[in-house]
Amino acid sequence: MGSLSDFGENKWIEHLCSTAYTPAATVYLALCTADPTDAATGASCNECANANNYGRVACTFGAASARAIANSGTVTFNTASGSWGTASHFVIVDSATYGAGNVLAHGALSTSKSIVNGNTPSFAAGQISVSVTAGAFGTSFANLMLDKMFRNQTYAQPVTKVALYTTTCSDTALGTEATGTGYAQVTVNKVGGGAPKWAAVSGGASSNADAVTFTQAGASWGTVVATAVVDGSGALLFYDNGTADQAVASGDTVSFAIGALQVSIT
Numbered sequence: 001m002g003s004l005s006d007f008g009e010n011k012w013i014e015h016l017c018s019t020a021y022t023p024a025a026t027v028y029l030a031l032c033t034a035d036p037t038d039a040a041t042g043a044s045c046n047e048c049a050n051a052n053n054y055g056r057v058a059c060t061f062g063a064a065s066a067r068a069i070a071n072s073g074t075v076t077f078n079t080a081s082g083s084w085g086t087a088s089h090f091v092i093v094d095s096a097t098y099g100a101g102n103v104l105a106h107g108a109l110s111t112s113k114s115i116v117n118g119n120t121p122s123f124a125a126g127q128i129s130v131s132v133t134a135g136a137f138g139t140s141f142a143n144l145m146l147d148k149m150f151r152n153q154t155y156a157q158p159v160t161k162v163a164l165y166t167t168t169c170s171d172t173a174l175g176t177e178a179t180g181t182g183y184a185q186v187t188v189n190k191v192g193g194g195a196p197k198w199a200a201v202s203g204g205a206s207s208n209a210d211a212v213t214f215t216q217a218g219a220s221w222g223t224v225v226a227t228a229v230v231d232g233s234g235a236l237l238f239y240d241n242g243t244a245d246q247a248v249a250s251g252d253t254v255s256f257a258i259g260a261l262q263v264s265i266t
Contacts, residue, residue, distance in 0.1 A: 002107025181218030
């Protein structure tokens with residue numbers, strides 16, 4: 001089972017908060033002789049040596065489901081003409097060229113394999129998978145981004161709006177949204193846009209670069225127990241049930257200070 005690299009995490013958040021992500025038309029599987037780590041690049045992923053008929057192989061994926069995506073067909077490498085070393089990990093990269101490109105995801109093989117002359121490494125459908133941990137962001141958003149990154153499927157940059165809820169949210173469902181005179185979701189613009197906007201993306205995260213302030217309540221909105229970032233159609237992107245409960249009465253103004261709203265993938 002694989003997970004996103006630092007590069008992959010940043011691209012997910014950038015697609016929401018900054019610049020649109022343009023995926024590679026084809027992604028490739030590469031074998032590694034040591035843990036690539038989250039910070040891996042195409043040049044620093046501990047890939048098998050570029051010798052003895054080793055080469056990256058195109059890998060196609062089936063549709064994402066339940067926050068995971070897996071190869072849709074058999075992936076077969078060249079037949080080794082000499083030792084490739086012991087393959088213990090894999091990376092998925094956006095370039096066929098050895099030592100080039102970006103690592104999108106990485107993971108450990110279930111069993112390490114010493115690849116010697118005459119071996120033809122192969123992975124059956126479903127054996128190479130990438131998943132993202134549940135919690136904090138919506139399952140639908142996760143599936144859309146997995147499909148975009150690994151299958152080159154269209155997912156246009158969404159509008160991002162902050163919304164308030166009087167019951168908790170989950171990975172698959174929003175809570176009950178606040179209501180009352182003056183209540184409306186607040187749009188947070190992309191990096192470099194008008195206030196309020198998101199801050200530059202770093203470490204798979206962004207936060208609000210400006211205060212996010214709702215219109216003053218003209219009547220009670222109820223007790224707010226959760227906050228979410230939703231798209232223009234109201235679909236869940238990110239949520240937080242951990243903020244302190246706050247009763248919003250007539251005349252109150254709800255505001256999030258700079259940096260108080262963070263969207264992240266770790």
